[in-house]
Amino acid sequence: xxxxxxxxxxxxxxxxxxxxxxxxxxxxxxxxxxxxxxxxxxxxxxxxxxxxxxxxxxxxxxxxxxxxxxxxxxxxxxxxxxxxxxxxxxxxxxxxxxxxxxxxxxxxxxxxxxxxxxxxxxxxxxxxxxxxxxxxxxxxxxxxxxxxxxxxxxxxxxxxxxxxxxxxxxxxxxxxxxx
Numbered sequence: 586x587x588x589x590x591x592x593x594x595x596x597x598x599x600x601x602x603x604x605x606x607x608x609x610x611x612x613x614x615x616x617x618x619x620x621x622x623x624x625x626x627x628x629x630x631x632x633x634x635x636x637x638x639x640x641x642x643x644x645x646x647x648x649x650x651x652x653x654x655x656x657x658x659x660x661x662x663x664x665x666x667x668x669x670x671x672x673x674x675x676x677x678x679x680x681x682x683x684x685x686x687x688x689x690x691x692x693x694x695x696x697x698x699x700x701x702x703x704x705x706x707x708x709x710x711x712x713x714x715x716x717x718x719x720x721x722x723x724x725x726x727x728x729x730x731x732x733x734x735x736x737x738x739x740x741x742x743x744x745x746x747x748x749x750x751x752x753x754x755x756x757x758x759x760x761x762x763x764x
Contacts, residue, residue, distance in 0.1 A: 615741035628673035680731035
């Protein structure tokens with residue numbers, strides 16, 4: 586499975602990441618690098634690498650959000666990942682969109698840090714959480730990890746950032762697979 590993940594990114598990861606100045610692969614590698622540099626667990630590093638894999642699994646055009654379409658990439662990713670990976674990978678991926686909505690609720694200034702494409706997708710993804718949604722989000726076992734992943738996700742849009750190649754993350758992927 587590790588090689589299949591690497592091959593998927595090498596084959597389909599070169600499209601631009603949702604209106605940002607980086608590719609899907611660059612975005613994934615940057616998020617994983619931030620996780621690694623922050624001494625995250627292997628599972629959270631893997632989740633950071635794979636959080637947007639859903640974008641590589643659907644056939645929607647890159648500009649789907651411009652047409653009011655939410656690709657539900659987090660759900661598609663979770664459905665794919667749960668077959669192969671431990672919950673500590675799957676759950677933060679599944680929750681990373683909700684984490685953006687949550688962070689906008691608990692810290693209104695966070696919204697101002699979002700890129701324009703991220704604000705556009707936020708609107709399609711349900712907008713800022715309300716108090717009841719935020720309270721429910723806080724009950725999920727991996728909500729704190731999802732918030733960390735979201736933080737790295739937001740930073741992972743630097744066209745000048747250098748990262749290791751995806752093959753350097755193979756050991757994290759392999760160690761996060763189900764037994």
